[in-house]
Amino acid sequence: MTRLLAAALVALAAGHAAAADLRICVEGAYPPFSEVTPDGNLVGFDIDIAEALCSEMGKSCEMVQTEWDGIIPALLERKCDAIVASMSITPDRQKVIDFTKKYYNTPAKFAAKEGAGYEATAEGMAGKTVGVQRGTIHHDFMEGEFPEAELKLYGTQDEAYLDLQSGRVDAIMADSVVIAEGFLKTEAGAGFAFFGPGFSVPEYHGEGVGIGLRKDDDDLEAAFNAAIDAIRGNGTYEAIQGKYFDFDIYGG
Template identity: 50%
Template sequence: MKSLLTKIALAAFAIALPLGASAHAAETVKVGISAEPYPPFSQPDASGNWSGWEIDIMHAVCKQADLDCKITPVSWDGIIPALKSGKIDMIFNSMSITADRKKEIDFSEKYYQTPAIVVGQKSEDFKPTKDGMDGKYLGVQVSTIHETYARKHFPGASLKVYQQQDEANQDLVSGRIDATLADALALQPFLDSDQGKACCEMKGKVDPDADVLGTGIGAGFRKGDDDLKKKVNAAIDAIRQNGTYKKISDKYFDFDIYGG
């Protein structure tokens, strides 16, 4: 009997050891990403598992910050309301840091920055300027900085707004629109595809407008959630310093996505 009790006590001690070794449980953070695919940054497979450069970076940031991050897909045009209402705790989804958005939410430091470009039909010769876009049918994704930019800088264009960028790309292929405006990296896979190569080309970068296009891409937080923001900022800096950021980026890009 004594031997049995000793074995039970030793077993209980062995079970308790790993539990006691952990000083605390990682903080659970619901990370909002757009439910719409946005390759090469984020896209789900048939089982609902997400992959892409931004997903890999998010996981690296969360690991560095000792956060238990749970991906929570939300429609893009509802992602800020979802954050403010508490449905999610952080946005990590190619959201540009703009003056208007900073009125509603807080941002981390940037974790990448790429230009906005116009892609159009090869058969048409025009530039991405106010005069060049006059009379063009221009496709943009809803509730993006690119929609805002187009309304401000291309007033003579006829805008067609889409839920997903891929829908605009397909309408460009079919000739239902003349051009689309989006992030350069988001459009590159389309330009590299057989359809994209056959029909379209980059017409150029749009003129800078920091008020609309922002100062880079950052993670979004509820106002006042300073502790989480501080952890994420420190983690972004750490993965850039320890080589993790570059290691992940080199799998996807042949240039420095962090930007100037």
């Protein structure tokens, strides 16, 4: 009995210690960039890019699904070696971690009920309840530029959609592609639409989305940068982009 128990423990522990060259922190609730399918697989643009970069670098990679608001600590605590989770390169984050060059760049936008008639200005949004994901560039952007709006903070973007649908928030602010592909184009998003311009303020939104790395990992950074250039050059990037989008998300 004891031996059986010991064997079971060893088997369980072994299952959790798969050996891969690199462990990549991904999120899993941010369609179409990363999401978990009903049968439990991680899929999405981020996941495909991460896998393409890994095979370009000739390394084996393991995806580690991590909560968004714990994803930088997870990297720093060596729970993973890189973050491929649509993380924008911002000055604030650069104080803590390093980034590769961008692998895509898209503007941020508001969305609300179709015909709600909101104005995407600080005055127009005063007193409106806006849902954002906690600890994102959109959270900072709303606090900095729309101080009069009432913010509701969510752990995942999917939860913010649920509350927009049920009317608990008047509007949401997030990446335009994420809202379009993950919400507006789905059944749940019927009757909702963007309003206001696309926002891309360097102070908040950074220069695009990059791969997060620990500050001392210069070799890995160089390897990732070379791999990004390689998949941009050899058509892999276009192929992955074509799977999800009908436009160029790399940006100018």
